[in-house]
Amino acid sequence: MAIRKSKTPQSPTQRADQKRVDILKSAGKCFRKNGFHQTSMQEICTEVGLGPGAVYRYFTSKDAIIAAMAEDERRQARTMLSEFHDTDDLPQALSAITRAFADRYAAISDAGLMTEIYAEGLRNKRVGAVIKKAETEWVDGLADMLRTAQERGQIDAALNAQQAALLLTAMWDGIVIRQAYTQEVPEAMMNLFDDMLKRWLSTAAVSTKRVKPAPAPKPVIAAPEFDFAPEPEPAAEKTPTQAETDLRQMSLI
């Protein structure tokens, strides 16, 4: 009876929290092995050693499990971010964050799991919504950190903090995918990334003092090469140079 009580989600005791974590761990194990779609709820139940009733009390579907994973992932990343919020050396903090991500995803299958979660979020509205929300919070937090560093004169004040936070996040995502294929990011690449950050964010402007780069010509030659694209879908939806695009729109992954 006591055990039964601890399962009640209405009173989220530590034991209930632990059970939730156990389910997510077991599900992750199954997903990494066979992928989301080739894993059944039954297999997850078997892996965690609980009956369907117990598992469904926490997660009503596989989608709910995937969404919870995406959410937990970003929440933990944000916790990490907050640890660095008051740094007096932003490039150093960003470098540490990059390394923390690399360590976090060092197990090849974890980086793979994240890549699959991204892919799933594009088709699965529920997962996609969770990712978008979590991502907005993450990017906002990072942008805030950049702004603080700007106010303290640590990095270039002319930088658009929100866009820089988005670009940084995109870079980290790219490194995670790459890592998914290699199990680890070599130290040389990490150092290069640090170096890039220093140069990019530096208050000491380069010779070309933040002049807006000459608008790169539309790659008239290159674009047509991409003919693999199976019918570019409703081309009407594509508005290539909409400079006003709402920043919020980008706060997604």
Place this chain on the structure above:
Amino acid sequence: MAIRKSKTPQSPTQRADQKRVDILKSAGKCFRKNGFHQTSMQEICTEVGLGPGAVYRYFTSKDAIIAAMAEDERRQARTMLSEFHDTDDLPQALSAITRAFADRYAAISDAGLMTEIYAEGLRNKRVGAVIKKAETEWVDGLADMLRTAQERGQIDAALNAQQAALLLTAMWDGIVIRQAYTQEVPEAMMNLFDDMLKRWLSTAAVSTKRVKPAPAPKPVIAAPEFDFAPEPEPAAEKTPTQAETDLRQMSLI
């Protein structure tokens, strides 16, 4: 009879090539709609309007189709790269390549398809092998382009061209994932990327003249935050700071 002849893969006539392209297009349409695993070969046959025999003459399995997509994708990207090989303004060329990628993946489902191909390549050895091979060629080509620019004094000669090519590729991959969620990359982010490239690759060194950045401390605080990771798998496989990691190992996605 004439039609039959054109289907013979042994004599890759234009018509045979066209049929191959048609199958890939139809498969892409199905994949983007329902994902790889929820699409059957039968659905692809129906979509392209060919019988299983005709389709299997070109592709013996769904895996073969996905592998062909990954291969075509990178081949086309390399063709684009070659167009820019003799550029006398590398940052401008890189900017144009970034925009070409953005245009290429402007249809949300195409960026999603690529994200799913990445995820698939991690579990599926055949797809993974194709991606790795294609990627090695791509990164080598890009590194070569960077070296040429270095020789011509266009960009910082001290830069490790091979690692920079890897990092650039990771950045582009990250932007593609991001785009998968947004349908397009806003002009402001493109400009920021251009600006970052100029500063990073510039021959005019910043105040901190390429000094190796102080080795960022292992994020002792941050790393443990990531406890979502379902059992870090065989921890033995994780060798965090193996500085000697072969560069080739990274030429993967």
